[in-house]
Amino acid sequence: MNNKNDNRNIKTMTSDPSLKRTSKFLSLVLRHQPQQLGLDMDDAGWVAVDRLVANAQRAGHPLTLELLRQIVAQSDKQRFAFSEDGLRIRANQGHSVPVDLQLAPVLPPDWLYHGTAAGRVAAILQEGLQKQRRHHVHLSEDREVALAVGRRYGPPVLLLVDSRRMAADGHTFFRSDNGVWLVEAVPPAYLRQL
Ligand code: HQG
Numbered sequence: 001m002n003n004k005n006d007n008r009n010i011k012t013m014t015s016d017p018s019l020k021r022t023s024k025f026l027s028l029v030l031r032h033q034p035q036q037l038g039l040d041m042d043d044a045g046w047v048a049v050d051r052l053v054a055n056a057q058r059a060g061h062p063l064t065l066e067l068l069r070q071i072v073a074q075s076d077k078q079r080f081a082f083s084e085d086g087l088r089i090r091a092n093q094g095h096s097v098p099v100d101l102q103l104a105p106v107l108p109p110d111w112l113y114h115g116t117a118a119g120r121v122a123a124i125l126q127e128g129l130q131k132q133r134r135h136h137v138h139l140s141e142d143r144e145v146a147l148a149v150g151r152r153y154g155p156p157v158l159l160l161v162d163s164r165r166m167a168a169d170g171h172t173f174f175r176s177d178n179g180v181w182l183v184e185a186v187p188p189a190y191l192r193q194l
Pocket of ligand 1: 077079094115116117120123124127128129130131132133134137138149150153180
């Protein structure tokens with residue numbers, strides 16, 4: 001098979017609506033509502049793959065092990081990960097259910113970015129960035145990624161975070177397995193609108 005045909009046969013998250021739909025469903029179940037499928041989630045956010053597939057199918061969702069593997073391999077943001085033995089799966093970040101991802105504190109780069117909607121900037125510059133319903137404030141090393149995150153809620157605005165000074169002042173940073181920087185909060189003194 002030549003390259004052209006190969007490319008045509010590769011399904012990607014962005015080109016395949018059924019993969020995207022299933023990925024959104026997985027985000028819901030693995031970050032926010034494991035109880036919706038009657039799943040036991042352990043303290044670190046893992047659920048059993050066979051239970052996930054069986055319970056999803058029983059609830060009418062067309063989930064298969066093959067589809068799960070495709071999503072884990074192709075998710076543009078590496079949202080999900082299998083355990084080393086392949087028996088469990090979890091979301092890499094973004095939870096609202098109480099999980100401890102057991103991430104080790106890491107020193108951040110000097111600067112990080114946060115994208116938000118224009119309508120939220122005034123409140124953020126006054127109160128700082130707060131984690132809302134997630135476990136952390138999410139920050140990125142990449143301006144474009146941050147802008148894309150902000151764009152989900154309206155015309156985006158880019159904020160610059162003085163992460164070097166925050167770390168020097170004792171704020172703890174974590175980095176999820178898919179490269180998202182996580183911190184409890186960002187006080188206004190470390191924020192600048194770009
Ligand atoms: C805003 C996506 C008013 C904050 C992305 C954001 C990300 C405030 C919203 C991940 C505020 C929270 C997270 C304050 C913060 N006043 N608004 N004081 N402090 N906000 O969705 O960072 O696609 O919980 O600016 O890639 O937007 O789901 O956080 O607009 O990594 O995999 O409150 O979600 O990943 O919104 O996005 P979110 P986020 P997935």
